[in-house]
Amino acid sequence: MKSALRNAYYFTLSRYSLNPNPSLLHIVPFISTFPSLPSVLSRNHPFRSPLCATLMTGGDSDSPQTSPSLEKQFEKFRVQLEDSGSLRERIRAVVLEIESATRLMQASLLLVHQSKPIPEVLQKANSQINVLKDLYNKLAEVVRECPGQYYRYHGDWRSETQMVVSLLAFMHWLETGNLLMHTEAEEKLGLNNSDFALDLEDYLVGVCFMSNEMPRYVVNQVTAGDYDCPRKVLKFLTDLHAAFRMLNLRNDFLRKKFDSMKYDLRRVEEVYYDVKIRGLATTGDSVGDQGAQKI
Incomplete structure (x- = not known):
């Protein structure tokens, strides 16, 4: 009996050793028939790994509990994010209407490049101004529901507003x-x-x-026979470019758009030069002109 237990002990050593003794392998058939081996191996031996011990004992029965304060905080976050998402959806719905009205205004103004009568072009475009005004009032009512959060949602209508301003400025210059x-x-x-x-x-x-x-407007107007248009546009862009030079602009999107203005000015200068050397341009100062074209 003692010999059998000794052989089982050596067999256990051979299983956990990195270099098992080959001489002990001949006792495997004998140990497999030994009835009390499982009870021997189930005792607390120093060769049992910590992982095996943990698995055999079933681990810790106590599961971690969420802190009440932590749960309350994230519940508050959930409500805030849902309210913010709902508000953005309402803002986006109004912005889509602004974008639609802007496209109609832009489509009307494109006719000015085809030498259409300016009063007729402006009449169609001006019909959208009141629509845009109502939409911006509607947008303001939505944003006022979150006081002090204007710039948090400002990016949702920024690009559309920039386009609206450009169209209004072009219409104002035509007038x-x-x-x-x-x-x-x-x-x-x-x-x-x-x-x-x-x-x-x-x-x-x-x-x-x-x-x-x-530049596009100048080229089309010269093609239609208005040789004084380059002079008017050149003076306007020169004054505008000089006014922008007073600003200390950062290296951002606004600065890039301002840099593109000098290329617009250069293209208008080239058209005015071509008209001037051909003797087609009229003389005189543009001060007192009341529009890009007489209405």
Whole structure:
């Protein structure tokens, strides 16, 4: 009996050793027939691994409990995120309507490049201004539900507002030959309230977008026989570019759009030069001009 237990002990050593003794392998058939081997191996031996001991004992029965304060905090976060998502959906619905009205206005203004009568073009485009004003008032009511959160959601309507300003500025220039002021743009859109106003950078980017239309307008007007248009546009863009030079702009999107203005100015200069050397341009100063084209 003692010999059998000794052989079982040596067999256990051979299983846990990295270099088992081959001389002990001949006792395997004998040990497999030994009836009391499981009870021997089930005793606490120093060769049992900690993992095996943990698995055999069943582990810790106590599961970690969530802290009440932590659960309360994240429940509050959940409610805030759901409210924010619902508000963004409502904002986006209004912005889609603004985008639709802007496309209609832009489609009307494109006719000016085809030498259509300016009063007719402006009449169709002006019909969308009141629509945009109502939509911005509706948007302001939605945003006012979260006081002090204007710039948190501002990105949802930023690009659409910049496009609207560019179209309004172009229309204003066609009517008067002057730049649409920031306060005038706010008045047209009904954004003169302190809690929901026209962002300054949106206005400036919109003005830069408006300047991008000038070279195309000049080329089409010269093609239609208006040889004085390059002079008017050149003076306007020169003054506008000089005014922008007064600003200390960062290296951001607004600065990139301002840099593109000098290329618009250069293209207009080239058209004016071609008209001038051919003797087609009229002489005189553009001061006192009341529009890009007489209405």
